[in-house]
Amino acid sequence: MTSPAAVLFDLDGTLIDTEPLWMAAEDRLAAEHGIDWTADDQAALVGVDLWDGARTFIARGVPMEADAIVARLVGEVLEGLGGDLPARPGAIELLASLRAAGVPVALVTMSTRAIVDRVEATLAARLGIAPFDATVAGDDCERGKPDPEPYERALALLGVEASRAVAVEDSFTGARSALAAGLTTIGVPHAVDVSQLPGVVHWPSLAGRTPADLQAAIEERDALGARA
Known part of the structure; x- marks a missing residue:
């Protein structure tokens, strides 16, 4: 795979x-x-x-x-x-490559549904395709990040097991949520240096990253678990 x-x-x-x-x-x-x-x-x-x-x-x-x-x-x-979305380096390109490869994608955020709807519509216009197969907003959840509920909801909507999926996060709170849900979790530092959190796979940026790189992160985690 x-x-x-x-x-x-x-x-x-x-x-x-x-x-x-x-x-x-x-x-x-x-x-x-x-x-x-x-x-x-x-x-x-x-x-x-x-x-x-x-x-x-x-x-x-x-x-x-x-x-x-x-x-x-x-x-x-x-x-x-406004009408713009200031994308993080490499983020939209990686999203586009995942859509082109047919990989299911979810958005899991503590922002409200109003912001999710704006982002989803703007990205759909930019990419020419629906950007996400599922979205979970902060106002959808009884317990927000760092509780695993947001990511567990998204996994259920996608019908995918956590062990075969990857989360991408920039915050300690979000990474803790993803890790607690059992996901391989890639941390991309921005406002805080999430790479300091144990268990997080550190990527300095999403620039130049591919679906194969995401799969490699899962395999690396599995290999480390087998040696533990």
């Missing part, structure tokens, strides 16, 4: 470079309420379930309901995206 049975992509910071938009929206919210919001605070929310992030703001003194905080942040990110 030269390709994995399926590939499951995170969105923010993995496929699309939206992390600066999220961080800017969070900075504005914190500043509006006089909260000292640091780079460490920003990093702590990368890849986190949006409602968990909202509860962080509430605990820090933002007098808003969690749903209202999420709606505000999502609205600002959608406005910042």
Whole structure:
């Protein structure tokens, strides 16, 4: 086999470079309420379930309901995206090669369905084909990343076993979710250096990567497990 049975992509910071938009929206919210919001605070929310992030703001003194905080942040990110999708290096090319090879692909994100729909429509127009066979958004899940539920949902929708599939992530939270679901997990550092997490296959970038490289990551994990 030269390709994995399926590939499951995170969105923010993995496929699309939206992390600066999220961080800017969070900075504005914190500043509006006089909260000292640091780079460490920003990093702590990368890849986190949006409602968990909202509860962080509430605990820090933002007098808003969690749903209202999420709606505000999502609205600002959608406005910042406009009609463009700032892709991460090599991400769209790898996605296109997977679609051309007929490999099932899922999007597994803590962003809301509104953002998923925007991204899916824009990528479909760019690629000329539906970009994903399944999508799981943050508001689809009872328990968000780092719980395995988002990835388990996607695997069930694809009808694929975790042992034969690959997840691609850029955050500690997301990588923990994928690992807990039993997936070979490739970490591509962006806002945080996810390569530091044990069990993650480190790729500096998706540029130049192929479906065969993804399959090789599964085989490498299996070989390491057999020697353990």
